[in-house]
Amino acid sequence: MLRLVAVAGILTVSGVAPHAAAGEPGATPFVQVRIDQVTPQVATTTSEPVVTVKGTVTNIGDRPVREVMVRLEHAAAVTASIGLRTNLDGDTDQYEAAEDFVTVAPELKRGQKIGFSLSAPMRSAAKHSLDISAPGVYPMLVNVNGTPDYGAPARLDNARFLLPVVGVPPDPQGVAGDALAVVAPDTSKPVPVTMLWPLADKPRLAPGVPGGTIPVRLTDDELATSLAGGGRLDVLLSAAEFTTNRDVDPDGAIGRALCLAIDPDLLVTVNAMMAGYVVSDSPSGPAQLPGTPTHPGTGQAAALNWLNRLRALAHRMCVAPLPYAQADLDAVQRIGDVGLTATATGGAADIVDQILGVAAVRGATLIPDGSLTQRAVDLLSANNSTVVIAAADSSTGDSNTPTPPTADTTPRRLSPQVVLAPFDPAVGAAFGATGSDPVAPPYLNAALAIRLQHDSEIARRQDALGSMLWRALQPKALPRNQILLPPTSWKLSSDDAGAILTTLATAIRSGLAVPRPLPALIADASAVPPVNGTKQPDIEAAGARGRFTDAVIAKISAEVGRLSGLSVALTTDIRTGLTGVNYTAPLREDTLRAISQANGPDTRNGLAQQRLQVVGDAINDLFGAVTIVKPAGSYTLATEHSPLPLALHNGLAVPIRVRLSIDAPPGMTVTDLGEMELPPGYLPLRVPIEVNFTQRVAIDVALHTPAGVPLGEPVRLSVHSNAYGKVLFAITMSAGAVLFALAGRRLWHRFRGQPDPADLDRPDPSDADDYVNDEQRA
Template identity: 70%
Template sequence: MTMLRLRRAVVSRLAVVAGIVAGLGTLLMAPMTAPHVAAGEPGSGSFVQVRVDQVTPDVVTTTSEPVITVTGTVTNVGDRAVRDVMVRLERATAIASSAGLRSALDGATDQYEPIADFVTVAAELQRGHHAGFTLSAPVHSLAGPSLAIEQPGVYPVLVNVNGTPDYGAPARLDNARFLLPVMGVPPYGGSSADTLASMVAPDTSKPIQITMLWPLADRPRLAPGVPGGTHPVRLVDDELATSLAPGGRLDVLLSAAEFATRHDVDPDGAVGRSLCLAVDPDLLVTVNAMTGGYVVSDSPDSTAQQPGTPTHPGTGQAAAVLWLDRLRALAHRMCVASTPYAQADLDALQRINDPGLSAIATRDTSDIVDKILGTSSTRGVTLIADGPLTNRITDLLSANGATVAVAAAGFSERASATSATADHAPDLAPRRISPQVVTAPFDPAVGAALAAAGAQPVIPTYADAALAIPLQHDSSIARRQDALGSMLWRSLQPGVAPRTQILMPPASWSLQADDAQAILTTLATTIRSGLAVPRPLPAVIAHAEAVTGAPQPVGPDPDVRGRFTDDIVSQVAFQVGRLWGLTSALTADPRTGLTGAQYTAPLREDMLRALSQSEPPDIRNELAQQRLAIVGDTIGDLFAAVTIVNPGGSYTLATEHSPLPLALHNGLAVPIRVRLNVDAPPGMTVTDIGEIELPPGYLPLRVPIEVNFTQRVAVDVSLHTPDGLPLGEPVRLSVHSNAYGKVLFAITLTAAGVLIALAGRRLWHRFRGQPDRADFDRPEPPVATGAGLPDDIDNRMDEEHRV
């Protein structure tokens, strides 16, 4: 052991000497160099770009190879040739705080020390050309250059590129950085006792309790503005067919989880207990609909998403059936939890302030997952993977019952600005933020590193500015290394508390197969090495629910990227209010079993899809506006589909009690309860026929009325829901009445009464032989004298008179 200490002292002194020599070399070279070209995204001023293509081993353990090998490529991305292109490895000290997991990958390079001399990649590199390189160095060594890593930890490594551009001087032109996780220091090499003694195993006395959410989600794919009961369903594109097929993104994620939890791979079930599938209900609804056949819009343009535009059959039905069956089988043997519906922005939902819509996004999601997967999902948890936890989200969750919010921990300005000590790590202890809500935080730096892995890296909107490093400059291999190092950092820091960790990737995670395998392998290695123990999600929930004490405020709400504008929020609030009003008037169709709530559910879900955080922050509002415009038009069409048929002519009423004939039309797929409003002129009384259940199709109707005039009038008729929302367009009817009316009827009765009285009086006097006084004023009839009559007639009259 004395000899070993002596050798280590010698190595330490050699490292100091090498550092001094390197420093002198840098000073001697400084007068000849051009101004430093900052590392970052290639652009103006960039001449070359270096990419890391492979790191072997990706995680250093006591049994891994003791030599680190980095292969990569240098590409001329500038406007001129570059001569004397050289590369070398450099290393910084182990990461001491979680903020350093991101800050060490950007900014100044002063903390990095060279490992060995530069190696020439190309004597001259022309524009657009590239050259490969391979750099190797021992993890530690008694003699010769090495990484000089003596203790487990997470170490930043840098590939430095120097060169001389045409018309310029030698300069540092670019660098590529990545994290090298060292779970254990391997021996120098060989099998001697001194060599084996150089091996350093990790401290497993304080293992962390680890929980990892494995997301299965996608951006919204269902075409907007299509009510329920429409077959086949319509998708905006057919990308989901590719994603579900073998080798696709969702297939990769599902396959990785299946393999990692197989009995022969995970015999004790430790990895399976630490994992929980985080499933988006909107994805399940979409894939489940695809299994019955579907169509795809012919054009990806937003105007082509309107209902009724051309479509073609989708190609992913078989892939959807197979993928969903596999997911059902996996869900029956491991934890499943639901994300918010369509990954909707809960902060924006609270600004909308619609309790029904908020319940659909949070409280009702588990029912959807259970119904489609045929399992019992984990309840009492809300997964906030892509945005910060705000006071508005707390209020929304509190209104929907008790829950544990798994969300990013807050990062103070001090913690973001420095990575000097572990004391600046965010507080990951659960805390109560309202009487109903407890937060179970995850480390935002680790979450940001996981979000950066894969083919489509993203920067979560919860990430502090210090965590938002350039991503496209780094290769997918480098970003994978950063994710692995971030996963392991806390387990390699025995002094950091609490000894718990939740790994929360973004909901729409784009991993390649190699990425998914490496991440789950690292999770398994962490557990099997004793650095971590599995902590099932239900245990996380139970521990958080046991937190007592007065609620602590979340803190000021940050101004995050991708915040939905007030205009989007007001549009959703207006349209969803109209939709709830229409839904309350709809009933079930006895022929099909389709209910009003089922008929309008896709349109409510469209509101949540418009607020999805799966879309890139810089175009979220634009995409939301396009979707809401289509949904708004559809809701307007639903209201217009229930109307009064305009006869186009006039009605003639034969009597004052003739009913008013009407015809109603319901163009919806379900019955609707309506009320008829007749705006009658004075002299017309309309009987209220009450609430009408109008089935799909046409319904003739006779409205009882009473008319007290004879003339042509205009009558306005309209339809409303029972709550007063107008339906369709009002109709103006031209009505002609032949009725006498009450006044003429009274005059007629009076005249008849007078006539009867006069006739009765005359008859009375005649029966009594009395002259009627009405005859007193009449003149006597003239007496005939017989003058001018024949004699025989005159004589005959005299005889009769005598007799």
């Protein structure tokens, strides 16, 4: 029997209300109906045989609405996984009424709301019911009709949800042994189930900050709230802790089916927060620059507590890494950098091992938020063998197709190294819609999209529970295995998380499912033989949802190339132990954060450009930090061998190997100092030179790495030389030789008592005296 309980106001209840006009709600909204509670969430053989739905009708229009009526309707059990989404939106032809409409308010004024409670038996031999006679997943609908002011009676809104029925309880009015007795589920073909429980977050580390910067800087302090009690990450961790507790899971069956899927970038961030951190006051600005305003972060204690709890949990259950910073592997392949590929894939597990102190599961690549493309397959094929867990292809070639085919979740080999173990995109989308911030994953076909914000959190939770159980309740559904991988961004309440893991436990305890640990999944998938011609699609369209643009890829390629050219010249600071690789690693990781799939598909490219702008500026600063100190005046060289004094400055935190390049003018020879290791700080130099001229000249001096990468800005020196050079030296030596020869000749003649021929043209001394006397007499 259909019952209605008034929650607010005095209601007029009509035993048989008139039918409202058929048709879907119009474009102008007048009222909104929301589901507030569904009992039972999952029907079993021991649950109440009556389904109760409580909700609220609110006037959101611009006029009063009269004769507001509600009715509970039902549809046949979902027979294909696409029905888990298509039954939640669009036309209502598949729904039938459980009873006539019941008036909940004679008039609902603008902004006014009214509560209602509808109940109907799951089945009945004598009365109207929901006609649920066998286990399955049943679509439900609450229909709202009314008459807007100045309008005619019409269907104004509806709210839909899925009711999973694991077992049908008996009809309380039935007779034992008749058709209305208990109907148990078919457990002859239990589904091996593996559920990945994501612990991930958006990138929070401030871009453009090289390694060794203390304290670490974050773009915002939202992670502190998320890690604290009641926060998003705390809720997810608490749910996993509770579900795998020995008191709740004494035989460890649920724990074997679960595996934590962890983003290494989240671990790096939380681990750094434990030492204290600051938060940038301008997250979109260059947070790495000295003097950028910051304030102390508030999550140090929460980070310590959360990470310690995670370490304890990781020691008793499976842990698997996500790609670093949830990087888009298709974009990584387009960038084409080997080091970046290693960081995004193979290096992710090493980080998990190091921070959590466990051995993470190898051999699986998890893609919870995007599509697997052929480029991603090519990238993974070039590395070790792996099983990719990603959404099955739900594309139809035509986004307007109303009923796309059911996604094929059969594992298949894509290359000698790569096997795809797909999950049902309809189930993944149901997970993504749960919580307070519902999302539609980019891999979901448009034909399966629904209005996420239209339904309440309770209704979306029901959809997720029904989607989880659908395959286990369909003995003929193939393949007989299931992977549950929610999007990493889901924001669950504790009730949501508890209900989802309780439903997993219900499937296992009831015999509908058996746990399949992730290592067993990897082993089974790895045994799949190759199939010729199996290809994944490439997302080429520039406007494809969630695809990173060519401009973003080109920018990353350029910045990674520049950074690599600098990194090979850096060495280790023996004082601090900081290596050149560790010093530049955060900037390389920034480029992976720029292509993170944790950001929404519609905002990814804009956020990527912002982060890359900061990273590019930071790399410019690194190159500019190694310079030649420009002198205030000019240099004067006293001799042709006077050294040229220079001073180099290294503003980096690690030493760097450099070479000097001096553009000397003709007549100047410069001794090459070769490769030098320039420590942090200032280093005075005296460059040996040889000058063969006397004049003022300009000398250009530049600094570069041993590979020829320019550092800093070239410096032009003004040099004045007092040296005369080789020509003057030759003249002086020649003149000295002539003088020496003449003096020797004179001495030779004197020694022999001979007059020097050079004196023959001189007058006799006595003649000279007579001439002087004559002049005096005159």
